[in-house]
Every structure is written in structure tokens, then in C-alpha cells.
Amino acid sequence: MLxxxxxxxxxxxxxxxxxxxxxxxSVGEDKVSREMASLVDxxxxxxxxxxxxxxDLERTPSFSVNRPGEDTGITFAGIPLGHEFTSLVLAxxxxxxxxxxxxxxxxxxxxxxxxxLHFESYISLxxxxxxxxxxxxxxxxxxxPNITHTMIDGAAFKxxxxxxxxxxxxxxYLNGEPFTNGRKTIEEILAELGSGPDASEFxxxxxxxxxxxxxxxxxxxxxxxxxxxGIRTGIVADRxxxxxxxxxxxxxxISVTHTEGPKLAAxxxxxxxxxNIDIMNLQRAKRLEKKDLIEIELENxxxxxxKSVILSTGASWRNIGVPGEAEFRNKGIAYCVxxxxxxxxxxxxxxxxxxNSGIEAAxxxxxxxxxxxxxxxxxxxxADSVLQERLRSLSxxxxxxxxxxxxxTGTDVVNGVTYVERETGEEKHIEIAGIFIQIGLVPxxxxxxxxxxxxxxxxxxxxxRGATNVPGVFAAGxxxxxxxxxxxxxxxxxxxxxxxxxxxxxxx
Ligand SMILES: Cc1cc2nc3c(=O)[nH]c(=O)nc-3n(C[C@H](O)[C@H](O)[C@H](O)COP(=O)(O)OP(=O)(O)OC[C@H]3O[C@@H](n4cnc5c(N)ncnc54)[C@H](O)[C@@H]3O)c2cc1C
Numbered sequence: 220m221l222x223x224x225x226x227x228x229x230x231x232x233x234x235x236x237x238x239x240x241x242x243x244x245s246v247g248e249d250k251v252s253r254e255m256a257s258l259v260d261x262x263x264x265x266x267x268x269x270x271x272x273x274x275d276l277e278r279t280p281s282f283s284v285n286r287p288g289e290d291t292g293i294t295f296a297g298i299p300l301g302h303e304f305t306s307l308v309l310a311x312x313x314x315x316x317x318x319x320x321x322x323x324x325x326x327x328x329x330x331x332x333x334x335x336l337h338f339e340s341y342i343s344l345x346x347x348x349x350x351x352x353x354x355x356x357x358x359x360x361x362x363x364p365n366i367t368h369t370m371i372d373g374a375a376f377k378x379x380x381x382x383x384x385x386x387x388x389x390x391x392y393l394n395g396e397p398f399t400n401g402r403k404t405i406e407e408i409l410a411e412l413g414s415g416p417d418a419s420e421f422x423x424x425x426x427x428x429x430x431x432x433x434x435x436x437x438x439x440x441x442x443x444x445x446x447x448x449g450i451r452t453g454i455v456a457d458r459x460x461x462x463x464x465x466x467x468x469x470x471x472x473i474s475v476t477h478t479e480g481p482k483l484a485a486x487x488x489x490x491x492x493x494x495n496i497d498i499m500n501l502q503r504a505k506r507l508e509k510k511d512l513i514e515i516e517l518e519n520x521x522x523x524x525x526k527s528v529i530l531s532t533g534a535s536w537r538n539i540g541v542p543g544e545a546e547f548r549n550k551g552i553a554y555c556v557x558x559x560x561x562x563x564x565x566x567x568x569x570x571x572x573x574x575n576s577g578i579e580a581a582x583x584x585x586x587x588x589x590x591x592x593x594x595x596x597x598x599x600x601x602a603d604s605v606l607q608e609r610l611r612s613l614s615x616x617x618x619x620x621x622x623x624x625x626x627x628t629g630t631d632v633v634n635g636v637t638y639v640e641r642e643t644g645e646e647k648h649i650e651i652a653g654i655f656i657q658i659g660l661v662p663x664x665x666x667x668x669x670x671x672x673x674x675x676x677x678x679x680x681x682x683x684r685g686a687t688n689v690p691g692v693f694a695a696g697x698x699x700x701x702x703x704x705x706x707x708x709x710x711x712x713x714x715x716x717x718x719x720x721x722x723x724x725x726x727x
Contacts, residue, residue: 297372435461
């Protein structure tokens with residue numbers, strides 16, 4: 220079942236187990252059941268600490284990971300290989316008694332939960348965003364006997380996924396009701412449960428020397444450069460890691476030939492934590508005001524004060540702004556092909572946008588969907604010619620240029636898209652099960668209002684030191700008018716803005 224490399228890796232991890240683990244397995248005669256049975260048997264042959272027992276569980280095939288005599292509530296319905304391999308390893312280690320690498324504060328928050336919570340997370344094995352959610356919910360189950368979690372592979376439980384109209388992964392149900400979608404850290408899940416840190420703890424902080432708003436590559440770099448000067452540094456981030464969290468392979472981060480977004484995001488956080496930086500994660504800024512000090516008001520009402528501020532709030536997927544778009548989000552409208560693409564296997568889909576990301580998405584989708592229609596507003600695609608050539612070599616792709624998307628239709632889920640042929644004005648409708656929107660990004664700067672000068676695209680206007688029009692306020696990365704938006708560029712501009720902020724503090 221496991222190839223030699225995975226077996227070798229697994230053997231090393233299993234050596235770290237601290238106690239016995241009982242795998243309770245529910246299998247039938249189908250192919251996935253046979254594979255699951257062979258996986259758990261193989262695990263048992265690799266470690267004397269693992270025992271296997273055949274049982275009937277709620278779903279077949281599935282297996283639960285328990286301590287002998289004590290069910291933890293962790294169940295894998297489907298085979299946790301692919302991106303979920305780490306989730307399996309961590310479940311085995313943590314159930315065996317190995318301490319998780321999570322802040323004590325978070326562990327206490329989980330242990331303090333009194334309600335009975337049963338989570339079900341619907342995932343796909345090719346989804347990069349899913350393991351973080353699966354691992355967070357598994358850990359919560361290990362820590363608190365009131366909490367249970369079942370990971371459900373959509374490919375193995377197609378009927379269940381279809382009956383619940385799940386068209387985006389990860390999708391999490393709590394006690395049978397939809398709870399949350401998308402990549403979430405354990406802290407974010409706790410916040411959604413209302414068990415996160417108390418907002419008042421941000422209210423009475425002393426003023427910072429440098430306060431960074433945004434926790435992507437630009438913000439992380441800016442905070443590290445400031446903290447290395449020994450000055451009081453804080454970082455407020457809605458979601459630490461930023462866009463990197465949604466990125467699959469990264470091959471242009473110079474000196475690292477290949478990495479994956481979540482891995483880079485974890486390294487960013489680890490590096491920031493090396494320094495004396497006050498990290499305020501899961502907090503959104505909603506107002507900036509320059510008084511004697513610069514004030515940043517958070518959505519929870521707390522007001523942070525700082526002598527200088529570095530704005531690094533990055534960018535988010537751009538919406539098309541047509542009827543149906545808000546209604547069918549996660550119900551057939553998707554942005555992440557690697558995550559949600561497999562849910563449309565064998566179906567017809569559309570991609571809006573003919574730039575590099577749109578065409579890359581279309582090529583990927585053509586590999587397993589029935590048909591892909593690319594809708595491009597302009598009269599030609601903007602993607603690199605090498606991508607266009609590859610696209611045109613595929614028999615199940617139609618490219619429609621000069622097409623203005625008008626409406627996304629559906630009942631419970633998407634069933635079609637209407638577009639206008641711009642040359643003729645004629646309206647066309649195609650039937651599709653899913654639509655991937657790939658029309659670029661918008662800077663996350665609307666919250667600034669008129670406080671800081673921006674260009675017509677909403678990008679913050681900066682000089683070559685990252686300074687904005689407001690003394691003491693600097694900006695870096697994708698939220699600025701920098702012509703190119705890349706990780707390495709964001710990090711460089713974060714460093715520039717930080718050094719300029721320190722210079723500003725020295726001079727003032
Ligand atoms: C799918 C995809 C693939 C990509 N692939 C690559 C690649 O291969 N190589 C490459 O170099 N680049 C790639 N990029 C681009 C790269 O990810 C960005 O250029 C880079 O992440 C920008 O960094 P940033 O710090 O400026 O912004 P972001 O990464 O967008 O981070 C912004 C941060 O600000 C926070 N934030 C936003 N609003 C607020 C608020 N109001 N209050 C508090 N915090 C807030 C966010 O939560 C986040 O922490 C890719 C982007 C995408 C979407």
C-alpha cells in the first residue's frame with residue numbers, strides 16, 4: 220500500500236510514539252475498504268504500539284484512532300494519504316501521548332470547552348488547505364473528550380457530499396449543521412466557536428514604535444527588520460501568512476528551489492516568533508487616524524497606538540460583481556483550483572479570466588472535468604503564450620473571448636453562467652456545475668478610507684522608501700502601487716519600509 224519513501228518516513232515517525240494506539244476499522248468489500256484495510260494492517264506491522272480491531276463505525280470505510288480503552292473521537296472516513304498523510308501521522312503521535320506543538324494558551328482554550336462538539340470535515344486529498352483544518356480538529360478531539368472529529372474524503376463519499384451540496388473544501392459541519400469553510404487554524408476555529416482570546420486584552424497596550432498591519436510576507440519582513448533594531452514592535456494580522464497560505468508550489472523564492480505555500484507561511488511565523496514581536500493574529504484593522512501618535516482601531520473596538528505604522532494588508536481575490544456571485548459562493552463558485560477542482564470531476568465547468576492564473580486553472584481542470592469553458596472579457600487571452608499553446612492543445616476546452624460574464628445561475632448550487640458576446644451584444648447561457656473566478660486581485664485597503672492616499676486601483680501610493688503621504692505611515696507589498704506583486708518583492712519592500720520607519724523614528 221505504501222511506497223518505499225513513505226514507509227521510510229513513516230517508520231521514523233512511528234518510532235516517536237509514546238504509548239499504544241488502537242485503530243478501530245470499519246471496512247466492507249469495496250476498493251477503498253480494501254485499501255484502507257491494507258493501510259491499517261501495514262501500520263500495525265510497522266509498530267508494535269499499533270493494534271487493529273474490526274468494528275462497525277458510522278461510515279464504511281473508516282477507521283478511528285484511539286487509546287486502548289478510551290475513544291478519542293478521531294475518525295478518518297477515507298484514506299488519509301496525499302496531503303492528509305501528515306494528519307494521519309500527527310493523529311497517531313498525539314493519540315499516543317506526544318505533546319502537540321501548540322501554545323499553552325490555545326491548549327487551555329480547547330480544554331475549557333464544555334459543550335459537546337462533533338465536527339465533520341469534508342476534504343479532498345489534493346487540497347492543500349484541508350490538512351490544517353483536519354489537524355486542528357483532530358488535536359481538539361485529542362485534548363477534550365467532549366470533542367470528536369471525522370475527516371470525510373469527498374471522493375470516497377460522493378453521495379454524501381452531493382446530498383449536502385458541498386462544492387468547496389474544506390467544509391466543516393458542527394453537530395450536523397454547516398459551520399465553516401476554507402483553511403482555518405486552530406485559533407481561527409476557536410474564535411469562530413466564540414472561545415478565542417478576549418478582545419479586551421488588546422485594548423490597554425502601550426504605544427508601539429512600529430506597528431505592522433498585515434501578516435503576509437511583507438508584514439513579516441517589516442516586523443522582523445524593526446524588532447532586530449530592538450524597538451517595540453507589534454503586528455496585527457487578520458490571517459497570518461496572507462496569500463501564501465493559498466499558494467500551491469512556489470518555485471521563484473530565490474535560494475529555495477521548491478516549496479509549498481503553507482510551508483513558507485509556517486516558516487514566516489516561526490521566524491517572526493524568534494523576535495520580541497507582539498503578534499495579534501485574527502484581528503482586523505478598520506480605521507487609521509494620525510493624531511500625536513498614529514491610531515489603528517481594530518474591528519473588536521480596541522485602539523492600538525504607535526509612533527509609526529507599516530501597512531502591509533496585501534490583496535484578495537477580485538469578484539466579478541454579477542448576480543449569483545455572492546449567493547453561490549462555495550456552492551459551485553470557487554477560487555482555488557487545487558482545493559476545489561476535484562469536486563467537479565466529470566462535470567462541466569467554466570473559468571472566468573484569461574490571464575496566467577485563469578489559463579493554468581483551465582489546463583488543470585481539463586485533466587479531470589468533462590469540459591472547460593474559458594470566458595475572457597478582452598478580445599484575446601493575456602496568459603503567457605506557452606500556457607495558451609498548451610490550452611489550445613486540449614480537446615475539452617472552449618475559449619470564448621470578448622465575453623462579459625453577466626450572471627451566475629443556479630438553484631441550491633450553480634447550474635449555469637450567462638454571458639454577453641461583446642461584439643454582437645447577444646446573450647448566451649451555458650450549463651455548468653462550477654465556475655472558477657480568476658480575474659486577479661484587489662488591494663485590501665478600503666478600510667483606510669481617505670486617511671492615506673491611494674491610486675485609482677485602491678493601491679497605496681508609496682515612494683521608494685515605502686513612505687505614504689502621511690508622516691510616519693509606511694506601506695509595503697501587494698497593497699501598494701508597486702508594479703509587480705510577488706513574495707520576494709513584498710519581503711524586500713517590507714524591509715525597505717521598516718528601515719525607513721526606523722529612520723523616521725530616529726529623526727523625529
Ligand atoms: C494563488 C496564488 C499563487 C501565487 N504564487 C506566487 C508564486 O509562486 N511566487 C510569488 O512570488 N508570488 C506568488 N503569489 C503572489 C504572492 O503570494 C503575493 O505577492 C504576496 O503574498 C504578497 O504579500 P503581502 O504581504 O504584500 O500580502 P498578503 O500575502 O496578501 O498578506 C496580507 C496580510 O494582511 C492581512 N490583512 C488584510 N487586511 C487586513 C486588515 N484590515 N487588518 C489586519 N490584517 C489584514 C491578511 O490577513 C494577511 O495577513 C501568488 C498569489 C496567489 C493568490
